[in-house]
Amino acid sequence: MASDATYETVYPALKGPQKVAALLLVMGKPLASRLLGHFDAGELKVITRAAAQLGSVPIEVLEELVEEFASEFSNGAELSGNVDRAENLLAGVLPPDQVADIMSEVRGASNGSIWQKIAALPAPVLTDYLAKQHPQVAALALSKLGANVAASIMELLPRERRNEVTRRLLVLAPVADAALRVIETRINQDLILNPPAPPGAQTARMAEIINKMAPEHVEDVLQALAAERPEDAEALRAKLFSFDDLIGLPQKSRQALFEKVASDKIVVALSGKDPEFIANVLSSLTARARRLVENELAGAGAAPTRDVAAARRLITDTLLAMAERGEVELREVVD
Structure with a gap:
């Protein structure tokens, strides 16, 4: 028998699914069939793929893997796992359509x-x-x-x-x-x-992150990126949306947005904004909500900076979540 050092350097140690596959192949179909019935579909696919890719396993490895059955292998041939043996292992245990589905993934689905x-x-x-x-x-x-x-x-x-x-x-x-x-x-x-990410997925993910950042940090990130990768910076900027961008939001989208925002949050968010911006927002409110916000704004002083930033972030986050669900458009759709 070869020494441990000899065969371990030639044949790598078997992993979990490979050990299961090797044991099932050694057992033979009758006993293996009884055991396979206890695995779910996902486990069967993993085991079948391992069996199909097992290749030749030295007898020494098998003896170590199944010490209690060492005598059964000591005079036998080395084990060989391949696609055909893996398929034969499943045949008779599972329905033909399930066997075909599993084997199609293992083979690369050559059946079409x-x-x-x-x-x-x-x-x-x-x-x-x-x-x-x-x-x-x-x-x-x-x-x-x-x-x-x-x-x-x-x-x-x-x-x-x-x-x-x-x-x-x-x-x-x-x-x-x-x-x-x-x-x-x-x-x-x-x-x-292992599906690739859709084109633009990384830019969209980065935009999602930057949209959550404070405005002063956003501009710093964009300027640094523009110095190194101007095209990426431009593509990223096109996907960003801040509270100030509300003025360019389609009227229908603004109306849908402010139906979901409490009036007191609107009042705080509008603190310190210019009359044109405030009028733009007010035009998107229902008559009752508009009167309420106008009255609050008339008697309110400057809100704390932290509260203003939190209210604006709440409104922007609400809008972005609605856009992700397809409830609103961030920009006018051109036919």
């Missing part, structure tokens, strides 16, 4: 469902991904998608890349199953199992 999932992704996401791939891979992927989806992607591809992909599509030959499976597995991992 992977392309249905890909086709459902936003065209900009697909375009950004395929633009970074070899033109032959992009052509193959487009050939597997529906005409409408492929057309949307082609329209968004850079001109030179579009022309190159078109030429390859015209002469695309059938692809060997093994090669197709490799490509499908990679695309499945990149787009389905």
Whole structure:
């Protein structure tokens, strides 16, 4: 028997799902079938994927893994885990459609469902991904998608890349199953199992954070960013919204916003604003709320700076939450 140092340097230690997969494969189908019935669908997918990728496991590793059964392996061959054995492990235990669903993910969904999932992704996401791939891979992927989806992607591809992909599509030959499976597995991992963030997602997330910051800090961040990355700063600025931007908000949106804000908060938020801004806000209130706010403003002195900032932040946060839910538009929609 090889020493521990010998086989451990050649074969890495098995992890949790790999240990389970190895034990199930060694047990054989009758006993393994009884055990598999105790796993849920998510666990079955993890175990099946581990079994399919297990490869050859040295007998020494198996002996260490299942000491109580060492005698059963001491004269046997090394264990080999692959896709076919993983599928055979599930057959007869689960319904055929569930086996097919699990194996489609393990194989990279070469039965076609992977392309249905890909086709459902936003065209900009697909375009950004395929633009970074070899033109032959992009052509193959487009050939597997529906005409409408492929057309949307082609329209968004850079001109030179579009022309190159078109030429390859015209002469695309059938692809060997093994090669197709490799490509499908990679695309499945990149787009389905580990989906990329949509274009602009990082900018939107940063805007969400900056919108919560005090105005003086916001401007400092934008100026620093503009010095290094002016285009990113401009894109970020376009997504920001402050209390002062209320004056440019569509009237319908302002009305919907102030229906959700208490009158006393409006009064505090308007403290120190110029007459034009106040009139703009008042025009968005109901008649009753307007009279109440006007009376409060007439008799109110300057509110504490902290209270003013908190009231304005409350109104802005309320608006941004409504916009995220699709209840209001932050800017006029141009038909």
